Amino acid sequence: MxxxxxxxxxxxxxxxxxxxxxxxxxxxxxxxxxxxxxxxxxxxxxxxxxxxxMFPLPGWFGPLMETLQMAVTGTFWGALLAFPIAILSARNIVDVPWIRVPLRFFLNILRTIPAMVFAAMFVAIFGIGNFSGVIALVIFSFGLVAKLLFESIEAIDEGQVEALRSLGADTLTVIRYAVLPQILPQYISYTLYAFEINVRSAAVLGYVGAGGIGQLFERALAWRRFHEVGELVIVSFVVVLFLDFFSAKVRRSLI
Amino acid sequence: MSKGFEPKIYYRTAFPMDSEGRFLVPPALSRTEFMGRILNYLIMALIVIWGLAGLQFKGIMQTAAATVESFGRAFIQPDFSYLLDTTMDGLPWALLETISIAVAGTFVSALLSLPFALMASENLVGPRVAAWGKTIITAIRTFPELILALLFISVVGPGASAGILALGVHSIGMLGKLFSEAIEAMDMGPKEALESCGGRPMEVLTRAILPQVSPELISFTLYRFEINMRAAATLGLVGAGGIGAPLIFAINGRQWPRAAIIILVLVITVILIDNLSAAIRKRLISGR
Structure with a gap:
């Protein structure tokens, strides 16, 4: 059968x-x-x-999207630039003191200057508009992610690096197969952290003329239209809350 | 997510190589995993492109070259007379005001954070109340600092007090969260022991909870002080005192030598304070 x-x-x-x-x-x-x-x-x-x-979008919709776009672009390019710099300033991968020491010093200085000050300076160079704000955010997230990342690169498990080195792998192979897999979750987590901060600071960069919803804030306050200020506060509150929730979820799925 | 890169596999197979000595790739993904990953990358790429699409690059200002040049020259010859001006309009006064805003604001927030943190700790008040406490803390965190500063300016008038209040309230958002996490991770033994001996809630708080978590609490407060030091430098923008106002005025007025000296002094101060507080924190955590 x-x-x-x-x-x-x-x-x-x-x-x-x-x-x-x-x-x-x-x-x-x-x-x-x-x-x-x-x-x-x-x-x-x-x-x-x-x-x-028929369904008119409220006036804050465009600037809000602009703020989010600024935060996304600033975080993405900042975090991307941070990776090679973090590799270069980590003691256990590329051990060249005359590169590492100045790089770390440079990163320290970058992190001490507030994004707002950078934005104000770039407005003087690029003119009023969101480009100046984005550059300021790129610099800020670059400094932050690079600092956190090289610290976690220095804390990785050396066994895998040594195993690869003993088989004759060059530095690029070591980075690809021993360093990157170990730090990738932290890298993404730090990038999300920088993104959360960037959304908040992108919301106020408009004060110095660097685009986004901050311009609306400034205008509403200058004209003393407090109901508009309240509306903007609620909108940015909801957006930030949603993004925090979202990034917490992504982070939890990584760890 | 990085399921294909499990270190376990590396150890077991000791990096398989092919006959030409090239490393073999990690184990292949299943079809659904592969499609899921491609989809993730696609969504990522779309978000990045969407972000770039919003960028308006209007070209560089015609005066940019001159601006950069005079900015560079300003760092070689900063405005030292401003640094040596010890009146109320001078740099030392503004710097001291910034530091005192950060110190006082951090102190206020550390005090205010404690009740919020207790309310958000699941092991003290149960999950339902803790969820509310956490929501309140998140709500405080998302409220922009500058708007808070503006609110307090209308309360106490422009000046350092508004900055202190703004930092004090805004920092609850971060300190409350970190404090409650520290409390949730503590050993419940002393608390239960005190309670079973009939200790009143305040006694439990001061004799069982605070002694355990205070090193962490102080360390977090110092960390927040570093952040507040930077924040205090931008609060001046809206008139809440500190070094921010002269800095923004100098940048907007293209007085680069003055902007340069302020930035230099700010960077040095912040680095000094960071190192000092990092040293104290390291000591606190190591318990010596």
Whole structure:
């Protein structure tokens, strides 16, 4: 007795004919009704405009998105730049004192200057706009992530590094297969931490003309429209709360 | 997430190599894992592109070259007369005011944080109350410092007091969280012993809880002091006292030699304070 289930062979021809008929009917009705997919795609914008007028977005929506975009860009590039610098200033990977010592000194100095001051200086160079704010955030997150990262690189398990070195691996291979896997969770966690801080500071950078929701804050306060200030406080509160929750969740899934 | 990179596998197989001496890649991912990872990367890439799309680069200001040049020159020849000006308009006074704002603000917040931290500790008040306590602390943390400073300016007028109050309230958000984590990690033995002997809540607090967690509490407070030192430097922007106001005025007025001396002094002070407080913290934690 076999445990095979016997399935009747499908009626191929009938099935194919059926599907073809259905497709034919659909296509024919579309052609008969002069339906044109290109027209739909071209016209989508007009529909979107009407929708936007039906459900108008509040005035803070654009600046809020700008703030988030600034925080994302600033954190991403800052954290990306931080990785090679952290490798270079970690004592156990690249042991060159005349690179390490000045780099660490430089990182220390970067972290002592508030992002606001950087933003004000870049506004003098790049003009008013969010670009200056983003550069300030890049520098801030670079300093923060690089400092935390080289400390955790120095705390990794040396066994894997030695095992690779003893097999004749060069420094790049050691970094890829012994260092990176060990520090990746911390790296992402520090980046998220920098992101949380950046969202908060991006929200006030507008004060010095560096874009984002801070400009609205400043304007509302200058005109003493306190109901607008309250609205902005609630909005940024909800966004920050949501992002904190989200990054806590990501962090927990890493550890 | 990095399931393919488990160190266990490395130890067991001792880095498998192929005949040409190249390292073999870590074990292959299953199809769903692979697709999930690709999806993660795609979402990441989309978020980064979205962020870049919001960037408005309007080119460099025409005066930028001159600005950078005079800025660089300012660091070679900073405005030393401002440093030596010992009146109320001088740098030493502003610096002292900044430090005192940070000290007083941190002290206020350390005191205010304790009740919030107790309320947010699950092992003292149970999970339901603790959840509320944690929410309140998070709410305080997300309220921007500068807005708080503006609120307090309308209460006490522009000046250092507004800065102290703003830092004092805002720091509850971080200190309360760290304090409650320290309390939650403590040994419950002394507390239960005191309670079973009929100790009143205040006695339990001062004789069982605080003695255990105080080194950590002081260490966190010092750490927050380092952060507040930096924050106090920006509060001046809205008129809450300290070194921030002259700094922003100097930058906006393109008085680079003055901005340079303020930044130099600020950097040196902050580094000194950081090192001092790091040394104290290390001592506290090692218990000597």
């Amino acid at each position: 076999s445990d095979r289930i016997i399935v009747p062979p499908p009626k191929r021809l009938g099935q194919t004919l059926g599907i073809l008929t259905v497709i034919l009917v659909i296509v024919a009705s579309a052609i008969f009704a002069r339906f044109n997919i290109i027209e739909v795609i071209l016209g989508l914008q007009r529909g979107g405009r009407i929708l936007a007028r």
